[in-house]
Amino acid sequence: MRVTTKEEGFDRLIEPFRPELLAYCYRMLGTVHDAEDLVQDTYLRAWRAREQYDDSLSSVRTWLYRIATNACLTALKAHGRRPLPSGLVAESEPLAPLVLGDDVPWLQPLPDALLKTADPAGAVIDRSSLRLAFAAALQHLSARQRGALILRDVLGFSASEAAEILGSTVVSVNSSLQRARTRLKEVGIRDEGLSEPPELEQRAWIERYMKAFDNADVESLKRLLTEDVLMEMPPMLNWFSGRHNYGLFMEWVFDKAGTDWRFRTVAANGQPGFAAYCRDGDGYRLHTLQVFTVTAAGISRTSVFQTAEVFAPFGLPAALDARGLPVTAS
Numbered sequence: 001m002r003v004t005t006k007e008e009g010f011d012r013l014i015e016p017f018r019p020e021l022l023a024y025c026y027r028m029l030g031t032v033h034d035a036e037d038l039v040q041d042t043y044l045r046a047w048r049a050r051e052q053y054d055d056s057l058s059s060v061r062t063w064l065y066r067i068a069t070n071a072c073l074t075a076l077k078a079h080g081r082r083p084l085p086s087g088l089v090a091e092s093e094p095l096a097p098l099v100l101g102d103d104v105p106w107l108q109p110l111p112d113a114l115l116k117t118a119d120p121a122g123a124v125i126d127r128s129s130l131r132l133a134f135a136a137a138l139q140h141l142s143a144r145q146r147g148a149l150i151l152r153d154v155l156g157f158s159a160s161e162a163a164e165i166l167g168s169t170v171v172s173v174n175s176s177l178q179r180a181r182t183r184l185k186e187v188g189i190r191d192e193g194l195s196e197p198p199e200l201e202q203r204a205w206i207e208r209y210m211k212a213f214d215n216a217d218v219e220s221l222k223r224l225l226t227e228d229v230l231m232e233m234p235p236m237l238n239w240f241s242g243r244h245n246y247g248l249f250m251e252w253v254f255d256k257a258g259t260d261w262r263f264r265t266v267a268a269n270g271q272p273g274f275a276a277y278c279r280d281g282d283g284y285r286l287h288t289l290q291v292f293t294v295t296a297a298g299i300s301r302t303s304v305f306q307t308a309e310v311f312a313p314f315g316l317p318a319a320l321d322a323r324g325l326p327v328t329a330s
Helices: 005-029 032-048 060-077 132-138 143-154 159-166 170-187 199-214 218-223 243-257 308-314
Strands: 225-232 239-241 261-268 271-280 283-295 298-305
Touching (some): 005 032, 005 060, 005 143, 132 143, 132 298, 143 159, 143 170, 159 170, 199 261, 199 271, 218 243, 225 243, 283 308
Parallel strands (some): 225 298
Antiparallel strands (some): 225 239, 261 271
């Protein structure tokens, strides 16, 4: 099928919104894979309905968000919430046996690289509203409460625009927004974003953490943590808090998995992190992907992910050779 100049112009009109729509769908769903699928579906629906779009009725951005929101609300009817362990079960002892929660649809981290755009005029994405703690808190809201909160408080749409996007009324949107704000206060997420140092300083904290990890130096690791640091490890149900408990667990990790590691830095949800590779024969195998919350007082939260489903969007090699270089499949 031959694409006309008009159709090419339509593509150029809607394409710059792709990264922010991905961030929106991720906030709504808590999974990278489903968010990417729904953004693709949004663009397919927009293409098919391009002749019906009327710029005198709404902006193209509002129109695209309405299509994406309808897709998200439909998807959420079939899926439950995606928590992190600290929002699902009681705190564990640091040396308690690991309990696999493989029947839980866990919240997934979102690679920062997926949100980059070559268009300098593209909308700026609020990275603070992508933090794992905030994404987990959103999972406590109903689908429409989630939509109202994100559209109004995160993306800055007016009440009337949010009502149009949600296919609702201003009164209904304001009611959902108020209930959402109340629920988030009840959940009590930490205001970690208020005390985050600049990005380069955060990365410096993680570089020191990787060095201590590489040396299996538990005491140095502990000095980089806040007193009430929280660690969780989906798909394991276990989680715990406190610098002392963290140290006990890391001693167990080095005893069980060894002290020979390699690392690759990553960035997810606007937060620094790294992929850890443990020694395996003559090389190293991908062990975990770790995302950190760094405050001015130190590392206050570590979210450790251990599944191939999480690894895939980051494009991480499954194994490294003895020199730390990716092993390619023969």
